[in-house]
Amino acid sequence: MLGNLSVPHDLILVERAVRLLQEGGFDVAVFGGWGEELRGLRPPRSHRDVDLVVLDAALEELDEFLHQSHEIPAKRLPHKRAFRLDDVAVELSLAFRTAHGAEIRWWDDDPVELAEFAISQIHRLPVANAAALASYRRSRPLLPDGLWDHDFRPDEPDVRTFVVPPRRVLRREDSVVVTVARLGDYVLRHYAFADRWIKINVTTDLDGHPAVYGDDDFTFNCDIATPMLRRGVASMLSTSFSTC
Numbered sequence: 001m002l003g004n005l006s007v008p009h010d011l012i013l014v015e016r017a018v019r020l021l022q023e024g025g026f027d028v029a030v031f032g033g034w035g036e037e038l039r040g041l042r043p044p045r046s047h048r049d050v051d052l053v054v055l056d057a058a059l060e061e062l063d064e065f066l067h068q069s070h071e072i073p074a075k076r077l078p079h080k081r082a083f084r085l086d087d088v089a090v091e092l093s094l095a096f097r098t099a100h101g102a103e104i105r106w107w108d109d110d111p112v113e114l115a116e117f118a119i120s121q122i123h124r125l126p127v128a129n130a131a132a133l134a135s136y137r138r139s140r141p142l143l144p145d146g147l148w149d150h151d152f153r154p155d156e157p158d159v160r161t162f163v164v165p166p167r168r169v170l171r172r173e174d175s176v177v178v179t180v181a182r183l184g185d186y187v188l189r190h191y192a193f194a195d196r197w198i199k200i201n202v203t204t205d206l207d208g209h210p211a212v213y214g215d216d217d218f219t220f221n222c223d224i225a226t227p228m229l230r231r232g233v234a235s236m237l238s239t240s241f242s243t244c
Contacts, residue, residue, distance in 0.1 A: 010047060010088075011034075011123070013050065013085060013086060013088060014030060014034055014050050014125065015124075015125060016085060017050050017052060017085050017090045018030065018052065018125055018126065020069075020085070021052065021054065021065075021092075024061075024065045025061070026054050026055075026057055026061075026062065026065070027054065027055040027056060027057075028052050028053065028054050028055070028092075028126065029052065029053050029055070029119045029126040029127055029128045030051075030052060030125055030126065030127045030128065031051045031052050031053040031093055031128050031133070031136075032051025032052075032091075032093075032133075032136075033045075033047055033051060034047060034050060034051060035051070035127050035128050035133050036133050036137070038122045038123065038125065038127050039122070039127060039129075039130050039133060041130060041133060041134070048088075048089075049088060049089040049090065049091055050085075050088060050089070050090045050091065051091050051093065052090065052091070052092050052093070053092070053093045053094075053095050053102075053104075053114075053128055054081075054092045054093070054094055054095065055095055055096070055097060055102065056095075056096055056097055057094060059094075062081060062092075063076075063081070066081055066083050069083040069084075069085075070083050070084040070085070071083045072084060072089060073161070074148060074161045074163060075089075075091065077107070077146070077163065078094075078105065078106075078107050078108040078165075079093065079094050079104050079105055079106050079107060079108070080092060080093055080094060081094065095114060095117070097117070098113075100113065100115075100116070101113065101114050101115055101116045101117035101118075101132065102114040102117035102132070104136075106143050106144075107144070107146065107165050107166055107167070109165075109166075109167065110143060110144070112136065112139050112143065113135060113139075114128070114132035114135060114136060115131045115132055115134075115135040116129065116131045116132065117129065117131075117132045118132070144166035144167075145166060145233050145234045146163055146164055146165050146166050146169070146234065147163075147164040147166075147169050147172065147177070147179060147233075147234060147235070147236065148161060148162075148163055148164075148234055148235045148236070149161070149162040149163075149164060149177075149179070149190075149192070149236055150235065150236065150237040150238075151225075151237075151238060151239075151240055152237070152238075152239045152240070153239070153240050153241075154239070154241065164179045164181070168180050168181060170189075172233065174194060174230065175193065175194050175195065176191065176192065176193050176194065177191075177192045177228065177230070177236055178190070178191050178192075183203075183213060185205065185206060186203055186204070186205060186206075186211055186213045187203070187204050187205070187206060187208075188201060188202070188203050188213070189201070189202045189203075189204070192225075192228040192236060192238060193227060193228060194227050194228055194229075194230070195227055196227060197224060197225060197226065197227060198222055198223065198224060198225060199222070199223045199225045199228075199238060199240065200220070200221070200222050200223075201218070201220070201221040201222075201223075202219070202220055202221075203218065203219050203220075203221075223240045223241075223242070224240070224241045224242045225238045225239060225240040225241065226238050226239040
């Protein structure tokens with residue numbers, strides 16, 4: 001029983017996810033919506049995923065653990081990992097203890113303080129404290145989102161996914177998205193459009209001069225592609241057909 005309520009079926013999945021990580025040697029607590037619900041900060045509702053926080057994890061060990069699980073590669077970020085359990089996403093926020101509680105290093109750029117972070121047991125589960133849950137909930141809308149660029153090519157079996165940190169997104173509008181990537185001594189700028197059947201890549205050196213890069217030895221590359229489709233602020237999709 002949870003209070004005077006029967007244990008919902010999906011809470012059993014939360015318990016399984018927590019136990020898996022604990023058995024792997026990780027310090028973990030229920031976080032996000034499930035944490036708020038268990039703390040009584042909001043009424044019960046349906047959940048699409050499970051949010052947990054992992055404390056002071058050695059990333060090499062965590063990544064090895066996830067390699068043996070059903071990891072979600074697109075969620076391997078500086079501040080997060082994720083895996084699937086019974087086809088449900090279990091998202092792991094990476095936090096580190098500090099003198100004042102704990103913090104999540106969002107994209108390695110923005111430390112998000114979890115106020116007076118502590119863990120206590122509710123229904124035999126370790127749950128983050130109310131102050132930490134509330135401070136994260138307040139901070140989250142102010143944090144910059146990265147960009148997931150999904151590129152499907154009909155001659156390839158899988159969709160390519162490029163994860164772009166917020167500082168590498170130069171322009172993000174309904175009509176155009178511009179991103180930049182550092183490739184050693186080169187810089188690659190990528191342009192995608194909502195009303196054009198092309199995508200463009202431009203390679204320069206670190207001073208902004210046109211430069212040749214890659215096996216194809218290109219400076220300017222134009223892909224014939226479907227117009228980009230955007231979903232919210234964090235995801236876009238296009239289909240590339242050929243190179244011109």
